[in-house]
Amino acid sequence: MTTESPFVILDVPNKGQSVFAVRFIPAGTSLFQEPPIITVEDAQATAKIVSLNRAFSQLSAEQKTAYLSLCNSQPASDTALTEVDIAVLGIWKTNTFVLDDQGMINGIFQMSSRLNHSCLGGENAHWEWSEEEKLMRFWTDRDIEAGEEITHCYRPDWRMGTKNRREALMENYGFWCTCKVCESPEED
Numbered sequence: 001m002t003t004e005s006p007f008v009i010l011d012v013p014n015k016g017q018s019v020f021a022v023r024f025i026p027a028g029t030s031l032f033q034e035p036p037i038i039t040v041e042d043a044q045a046t047a048k049i050v051s052l053n054r055a056f057s058q059l060s061a062e063q064k065t066a067y068l069s070l071c072n073s074q075p076a077s078d079t080a081l082t083e084v085d086i087a088v089l090g091i092w093k094t095n096t097f098v099l100d101d102q103g104m105i106n107g108i109f110q111m112s113s114r115l116n117h118s119c120l121g122g123e124n125a126h127w128e129w130s131e132e133e134k135l136m137r138f139w140t141d142r143d144i145e146a147g148e149e150i151t152h153c154y155r156p157d158w159r160m161g162t163k164n165r166r167e168a169l170m171e172n173y174g175f176w177c178t179c180k181v182c183e184s185p186e187e188d
């Protein structure tokens with residue numbers, strides 16, 4: 001049995017970087033686990049941004065570099081902000097995971113942030129956050145073949161037809177979805 005990672009991060013045209021299986025990965029496999037780079041706990045969006053800036057300023061140089069290396073799909077809306085603040089906020093909006101049912105706790109993760117989205121039915125992995133251990137874990141939902149993109153569903157409740165779902169993803173996440181469900185000619 002090999003101990004090498006079963007996946008790699010590669011560039012994909014129009015989708016930035018993404019995670020791909022390098023060999024067959026059976027359903028139910030633990031892909032990886034990692035601690036967050038940052039977590040922020042606040043109820044209100046504006047309070048979250050203040051907490052985010054505080055949390056970012058307290059990161060080590062290495063953590064800041066890891067954070068700032070993540071993808072930013074958000075247009076810069078507030079030109080009064082500094083370049084770094086714009087990047088911190090854009091990266092936050094592009095990559096944040098909501099970690100609790102109340103929407104209070106958000107987190108940013110280095111590896112987890114590299115997985116692209118697939119609309120419901122196209123995804124092949126899911127995540128679980130352990131509040132006790134402060135660890136994010138990714139698991140495969142089904143068998144994944146070598147060369148397959150590993151994706152999870154960012155928001156599973158958007159069963160509203162391809163056009164509406166794509167518009168909702170654009171509005172909420174800042175990208176036009178090109179997952180295999182949206183690209184399928186059988187979808188409406």
Ligand SMILES: C[S@@+](CC[C@H](N)C(=O)[O-])C[C@H]1O[C@@H](n2cnc3c(N)ncnc32)[C@H](O)[C@@H]1O
Nearest residue numbers: 015016017071073114115116117175177178179
């Ligand atoms: C959390 S990041 C995922 C990793 C990212 N591709 C990267 O380069 O680091 C989310 C961003 O990836 C891209 N992305 C993810 N899923 C996508 C999809 N289904 N269709 C098009 N772009 C997608 C979008 O730019 C989105 O804002």
